[in-house]
Amino acid sequence: MMRVHSLVLSFLAVLALVHSSQVRYDGYKVVRVVPQKAEHVVALKSLQGQTGHDKVDFWIPPRQVGVPVDISIAPALFQHLYASFTLWGIHPVILTHDVQEKIDAQTQPRLNVGVDVDFDYGKYHSLSEIESWMKSITEQYSDKASLFEITKSYEGRTINGIKIKTTTESKPAFWMEGGIHSREWISPATVIYMTAQMLETYDSNKDMKDFVDSFEWYILPVFNVDGYEYTWTTDRMWRKTRSKQGECVGVDPNRNWDMEWCKEGASKNPCTDTYCGPSAFSEVEVKGVADYIKGIPNVRGFIDFHSYSELWMSPWGYTKELPKDYSNMDAAGKAACDALKAVHGTKYDHGSIANIIYVASGSSADWTYGKLDIVYSYGVELRDKGLHGFLLPADQIIPSGEETMQAVIALAKYITEH
Structure with a gap:
């Protein structure tokens, strides 16, 4: 252990020189x-x-022996860390040679979307473009879709969702x-694509119509609006909210829910990316979404889309013990x-959050299951398995949307039948 300690101190000494x-x-x-080894x-x-x-930046954090860890490293530290890893006997493999090149590729000249301009579902879009699209598509399909306001963000932005209700009877x-998590751009892009498919193909596709008719849908494309805006204007790799936390900024909004809050898998250090916040529901965005969900009667399904790793995960996140409903959940x-794989051959793994990825307390899916008894609550890690990580090329948005749409359809069918 002394050797490990000295390696850590050596690394931190180099880190202090970087500005x-x-x-x-x-x-x-x-x-x-x-x-x-341990x-x-x-x-x-x-x-x-x-x-x-x-x-x-640990894109995939350390979990256990034999499980890969993905790390983004600044140029000034790369040679030192590369040598250290090699010395330890954990020979590093380079997945991305220049992160900025991939960032630039994601933000190539795009459509300046307005309500009267076609929205390109094969591109990533800024918050203002997404908001214009939400207004436009709910106006276009006003017989079945409407905007709903959830709350205001820390910086005063309105957090809106789309409700899809196709029948007068209660469902x-x-x-x-x-x-x-604001840097996980494929998540809003996939949710947006699926929402459009639900509305645009409703009248022409009987399977889609039956699927949409089976529930009242509440869809929130961009949860962390302040953080998402910040990834476009200032720091593409920003993860947290933008609330002031002493000398640091932001709370991990998926460690801030009032369910086994700030236990294993969350940090009490405000400067880390997994900071749980000063208290459960300290973030106005998280508290606002939680309160809104609590006000919806008979919620049967919940999915929080993330990236990356290609995982379909159910509670619990805070412990490796399995809940009483696990057999149905899984x-x-x-x-x-299975439905997702049938589209493009993409193979997702499934299981409980703590067992399949890592222990994480204070998460959304744990709260919706543990506090609201929504049995079919999931956290889903979208494409890919690490080749591009958080910087998934735009040409994968539509394939991601296509396969995830079929997964949600299959899930909804399972819930209806069980």
Whole structure:
């Protein structure tokens, strides 16, 4: 352990020499390492707890021996860390040679979308473009879709969702949300694509009509609006909210729910990306969404879309113990994964959050299941498995949307039948 401690101290000494006045990622590399022994996991967790995402950013955090860890590393630290990893015997593989190049590719000249301009579902869009699209599509399909206001964000933005209700009779409700972590752009893009399909093909596709008619749909394309805006204007790799937390900024909105809050898998350090906040529901966005969901009668399904890793996950997140409803939860998750794979061959794994990815307390799916008894509550990690990570090329948006749409249809069918 002394060797691990010295390696950590050596790394932190180099880290202290690095200073960046701009949030750019020129020359940043993303590497994958696979810890071979317990002391490797301990050392990686020590680094994770003491670094800022603008210098060393754990895209996939250390979990256990034999499980890959993905890390974005600043140029000034790369040679030192690469040598350290090699010395440890966990030989790094470079997944991305220049993070900024991938960021630039995602934000190539795009349509300046307004309400009278066709929306390109194969591109990533800014918050203002998404808001214009939400207004436009609910006006176009006003017989079955409407905007609803959830709350105001920390910076005063309105958080809106789209409700789809196609019959006058009362139906069970289904909630889908994207963009709780602001840098995970494929999440809002996929949710937007699916919403459009639900409305645009409703009259021409009987299977889609039956699917949409089976629930009242509450869809939140961009949960963390302040953070998402910040990824477009200032820092593409920003994850948290934008609330002031002493000398640091932001809370992880998926560690801030009032369910086993701030236990294992969450940080009490305000400067880390998994900071749980000063209290449960401290973030106005999280509290506002939770209060809104509580006010919806008979919610039967809940999905919080994330990226990346291709996982369909059910509670619990805070413990590896399985809940009493796990057999049904996982059977429904398997049905979703099977339907998803049938579209483009993408293979998702399914299981409980803590067992399939890592322990994470204070998460949305744990809260909706544990507090509201929504049995079919899921956190879904979308494409890919790490080749592009958070910087998934835009040409994968529509394939992601197509396969995820079929997964949700299969899930809804399972819930209806069971």
